[in-house]
Amino acid sequence: MPYRHIDKGRVQSGYWREPGGGAWAHRTATLSGVSRGVGRACQHRKSVFMSIHRLHVIYIRPSRYDDDGYVIRHWRGVLPSNTLCCLEHLTRSLADSGAFAGDFAVTVETLDDTVQRIPLRRIARVNRKPGVRVVVGLTGVQTNQFARAADIALQLRAVGVQVMIGGFHVSGVLALFDAPSPELQQMLDAGVSLVKGEAEAPGALERILRDAAAGKMQPIYDIRDFPNLLDAPVPRYNSRMQRRYFSKTMATIDTSRGCPFNCSFCTIINVQGRKMRHRSAACVLQAIEENYADGIRTHFFTDDNFARNPAWEEILDGMIALRARGLDVNFMMQTDTQAHRIPNFVEKAARAGCYLAFIGMESVNPKNLEAVGKRQNHVEDYAEMVRAWRRHDVLVHVGYIVGLPHDTPESVRQDMETLHNKVQVDLASLFMLVPLPGSRDHYDMVRRGVPMDADPNNFDGLHETFRHPHMQPGQWRACYDASMAYLYSKENIVTRLLRSRVCYSHRFWLALWYRYATLEGAHPMATGLFRLKERLSRRAVFPREGLLRFTWRRIKDAAQGMRRYVGLFFEFQEIWMLTREPRDPRWAVLADLRERWEAVQERIAECNLRGRYDEAAQEALAMIAAAAERMRQLSAGGGALSASARRKLAALTQDVDRYLSSFDMQSGWMRVADARRYISERILAGYEEAAIRYVARRRQFNAYRRELAQSIRSGRILTMDIGRLPFALAWEIFFASRFMLHLLKSE
Numbered sequence: 001m002p003y004r005h006i007d008k009g010r011v012q013s014g015y016w017r018e019p020g021g022g023a024w025a026h027r028t029a030t031l032s033g034v035s036r037g038v039g040r041a042c043q044h045r046k047s048v049f050m051s052i053h054r055l056h057v058i059y060i061r062p063s064r065y066d067d068d069g070y071v072i073r074h075w076r077g078v079l080p081s082n083t084l085c086c087l088e089h090l091t092r093s094l095a096d097s098g099a100f101a102g103d104f105a106v107t108v109e110t111l112d113d114t115v116q117r118i119p120l121r122r123i124a125r126v127n128r129k130p131g132v133r134v135v136v137g138l139t140g141v142q143t144n145q146f147a148r149a150a151d152i153a154l155q156l157r158a159v160g161v162q163v164m165i166g167g168f169h170v171s172g173v174l175a176l177f178d179a180p181s182p183e184l185q186q187m188l189d190a191g192v193s194l195v196k197g198e199a200e201a202p203g204a205l206e207r208i209l210r211d212a213a214a215g216k217m218q219p220i221y222d223i224r225d226f227p228n229l230l231d232a233p234v235p236r237y238n239s240r241m242q243r244r245y246f247s248k249t250m251a252t253i254d255t256s257r258g259c260p261f262n263c264s265f266c267t268i269i270n271v272q273g274r275k276m277r278h279r280s281a282a283c284v285l286q287a288i289e290e291n292y293a294d295g296i297r298t299h300f301f302t303d304d305n306f307a308r309n310p311a312w313e314e315i316l317d318g319m320i321a322l323r324a325r326g327l328d329v330n331f332m333m334q335t336d337t338q339a340h341r342i343p344n345f346v347e348k349a350a351r352a353g354c355y356l357a358f359i360g361m362e363s364v365n366p367k368n369l370e371a372v373g374k375r376q377n378h379v380e381d382y383a384e385m386v387r388a389w390r391r392h393d394v395l396v397h398v399g400y401i402v403g404l405p406h407d408t409p410e411s412v413r414q415d416m417e418t419l420h421n422k423v424q425v426d427l428a429s430l431f432m433l434v435p436l437p438g439s440r441d442h443y444d445m446v447r448r449g450v451p452m453d454a455d456p457n458n459f460d461g462l463h464e465t466f467r468h469p470h471m472q473p474g475q476w477r478a479c480y481d482a483s484m485a486y487l488y489s490k491e492n493i494v495t496r497l498l499r500s501r502v503c504y505s506h507r508f509w510l511a512l513w514y515r516y517a518t519l520e521g522a523h524p525m526a527t528g529l530f531r532l533k534e535r536l537s538r539r540a541v542f543p544r545e546g547l548l549r550f551t552w553r554r555i556k557d558a559a560q561g562m563r564r565y566v567g568l569f570f571e572f573q574e575i576w577m578l579t580r581e582p583r584d585p586r587w588a589v590l591a592d593l594r595e596r597w598e599a600v601q602e603r604i605a606e607c608n609l610r611g612r613y614d615e616a617a618q619e620a621l622a623m624i625a626a627a628a629e630r631m632r633q634l635s636a637g638g639g640a641l642s643a644s645a646r647r648k649l650a651a652l653t654q655d656v657d658r659y660l661s662s663f664d665m666q667s668g669w670m671r672v673a674d675a676r677r678y679i680s681e682r683i684l685a686g687y688e689e690a691a692i693r694y695v696a697r698r699r700q701f702n703a704y705r706r707e708l709a710q711s712i713r714s715g716r717i718l719t720m721d722i723g724r725l726p727f728a729l730a731w732e733i734f735f736a737s738r739f740m741l742h743l744l745k746s747e
C-alpha cells in the first residue's frame with residue numbers, strides 16, 4: 001500500500017515497490033496503475049568517478065526541534081547514542097579487517113547533535129579535499145528526529161556531500177508500505193540515500209561504503225536479512241564523546257534485538273523482527289571488561305527486552321564472576337512484566353549488579369492492554385512484580401502510556417493514583433500515545449484514513465498527534481502534564497523515597513532529574529543539563545530572529561532556568577532532609593505515617609462519595625489515634641531523639657490527644673474535612689518539624705524567602721523585613737554546604 005494518496009489522473013513518480021514486497025525501483029503511477037521505470041537515475045545522484053584515497057565516514061545522531069523551531073541541544077546529555085557507538089565500532093572493525101585494503105582508507109567520526117554543533121562547513125571543506133570523499137550517515141533516526149535529520153541532509157546535499165539516513169523511521173515506513181512517505185520521497189528526490197535494516201547484515205556496510213567511495217550511492221539500501229549478531233562487533237566506549245554526557249561512567253550495549261511479543265504501538269517487531277537475535281555472551285563480557293578498564297562501571301543494556309535474550313543467563317553468570325573477581329560492574333536493563341517469573345532471572349540479575357529494571361507496563365487498565373495487544377501484562381500481578389524486584393534490591397522503573405484507547409482524563413487521574421499508591425513503582429516514565437511509522441497502529445490509521453499530524457517532529461510522545469476518542473484537543477496533553485505533576489510532586493517524591501531503602505542516592509538523583517524535566521516541560525529521557533540554542537539553526541518554517549531579539553529570548557530563558565534551578569535546589573534540600581535516613585526510626589515513623597495517610601485518604605474519599613461520613617470520620621479518627629501512638633512509642637524509645645525533639649514531640653502528642661478527645665464536637669462532612677486538614681497540616685507537618693532536625697528551620701527560611709520575593713515583586717522594598725537577612729543567609733550557607741556535600745558524595 002502506498003503511504004500517500006494518488007490523485008485521480010495525476011501522474012506521480014517516485015521510488016515504489018510492488019505490493020507484497022518486491023525490489024525498490026523508480027516508477028511512475030496514475031490512478032489506473034503503476035508503470036515501472038527501473039534504473040532511472042535521480043537527477044541529483046550523478047556518479048563521480050574521481051578516484052579517492054580516503055573515505056571519511058561521519059555518523060550523526062540528529063536532535064529534534066522544540067516548539068519554537070530551535071534545535072534541542074544541551075551542554076550535557078543523558079546518555080550516549082547506542083547506534084552511534086555501534087556504527088563507529090562496526091566501521092572501524094570493517095576497515096581494520098582489511099576489507100578496503102589497497103582501494104582506499106576509511107576514517108570515522110561521530111557527532112551528536114543533541115550535545116554539539118554539527119560543523120556543516122567543515123564537513124563540506126573535508127569533502128572538497130583532493131582524494132577525500134565524505135559520506136554522512138544520519139543514524140538511528142526516529143520519527144521525531146526526522147525533520148531535523150532532513151534539514152541536515154538537505155544542507156549537506158546542497159554542498160555536494162553524500163548523505164544517507166537510517167533508523168526506525170525509514171526502516172518502519174519502508175517495512176510496512178510499498179511506497180515511501182512524502183518526507184522520504186523528498187529525501188530521495190534530493191539525492192539522499194535511505195537505509196532500511198541493520199548495518200551488521202553480511203556485506204551490507206561494506207557495499208554502502210564502497211558505493212560511497214565510488215560516488216555511486218544507491219537511492220535505497222533495502223537490507224532485508226536480520227543479521228546474526230553472535231560475533232558482530234560490540235559497541236565500545238568512546239571517551240571523546242563520553243565527556244559530553246552527565247554520567248562519565250556509563251555506556252550502552254545492545255546485547256540482543258527483536259521481541260517475541262506483538263504490541264500494536266511498537267515498531268521493534270516490524271523493524272527488528274519477532275525472533276530474538278543476540279550477541280554472544282563472550283563478546284558482551286569482553287566489552288564490559290574492556291570498558292571497565294577505561295573507567296566505565298555501569299552499562300545500560302538497551303535491548304528492548306533483555307529477559308528474552310537467549311543468552312541472558314550466560315551474560316549474568318559472567319557478570320557475577322566479574323564481580324567476584326572484584327570488578328565493580330553494574331547495569332540497568334529493559335524487560336517485560338513477566339520477566340520476574342523466569343526462574344532465577346531476578347535473583348541472578350541482582351547478583352550480576354542490576355540496580356534498575358525498566359519495564360513496559362504501559363497501563364493499569366486491562367481494557368487498554370487488550371486494545372493494544374499487550375496480553376502478556378496482567379494488571380493484577382503488577383504489585384507482586386514490583387515486590388519481586390524490590391526483594392532483590394532492584395528499582396522498578398516503568399514505561400507508561402497516557403492516551404491509550406480507553407483513557408479519559410478522569411481514568412488517567414485514577415490510574416496515576418493506582419500506580420503511585422497500589423503498584424508502588426519507584427519511577428515512571430510517561431509518554432503520550434504516538435502512532436509511530438513502523439507500528440501496526442500507524443499502518444491501520446493510514447489504511448483507515450485517520451487524520452494525523454503531518455509534522456514528524458511532533459511524534460515525540462509529548463504532542464497530540466491524532467484526535468483522541470475521549471479527549472478534546474489540548475485535554476490530552478493537559479492530562480499528561482497533570483500526571484507528571486502528580487507523580488513528581490514534592491509530596492509523592494518524599495513518600496516514594498521513604499518507601500524503600502534500596503539505592504537511596506540513585507533514587508534521589510532520578511527524582512531530582514524527573515522533577516527538573518517536569519518543570520522544564522521536557523521528557524526526562526530526552527532532555528539534558530543547561531539548554532543551548534543556536535540562532536542560525538532555527539527550523540526553516542520559522543523566521544530567523546535578529547541578534548537583539550534572540551539575545552532577549554536567551555536572557556529570558558536564562559532567568560527562567562535560574563529560577564527553576566534555585567527553586568529545585570531549595571525544594572530538594574527539604575526532600576533530602578525528610579528522606580535521607582530511611583533506616584533511622586525517626587524517618588521510619590514518618591514513612592509509616594505517610595503510607596497510612598495515603599491509604600486512609602483513599603478510603604475516606606470512597607466513603608465521602610457514598611455519603612458515609614461517619615465511616616470516613618472513623619477512618620480519620622483511627623489514623624489520628626495510630627499517629628499519636630507511633631509518636632509516643634518513638635519518644636519512649638529515646639535513642640536517636642535529642643532532648644529538644646522529645647519535648648516538641650511530647651507537646652505535639654498532647655495536642656493530638658486533646659484533638660481526639662474533642663473529636664465529636666462537629667458533625668457530618670465538616671468533621672471529616674477538619675480531621676483531614678488536622679492530620680496533614682498539624683500531625684504530619686508537625687511531626688516532620690519536631691522529629692527531624694532542621695526541617696522546621698528550612699521551612700521558616702522558605703517562607704521568609706517567599707516573603708522577600710513577594711515584597712520585591714510588589715514594590716514594597718522599604719517595608720521588607722531585612723533584619724533577619726544576615727541570620728537567614730548564615731543558615732542558608734550552612735544548609736547549602738551540607739546538601740552540596742551530600743550531592744557530591746552520592747554522584
Ligand code: SF4
Nearest residue numbers: 259261262263266304
Ligand atoms: S514487549 Fe515491548 S518491545 Fe516487545 S513488542 Fe511490546 S512494546 Fe515492543
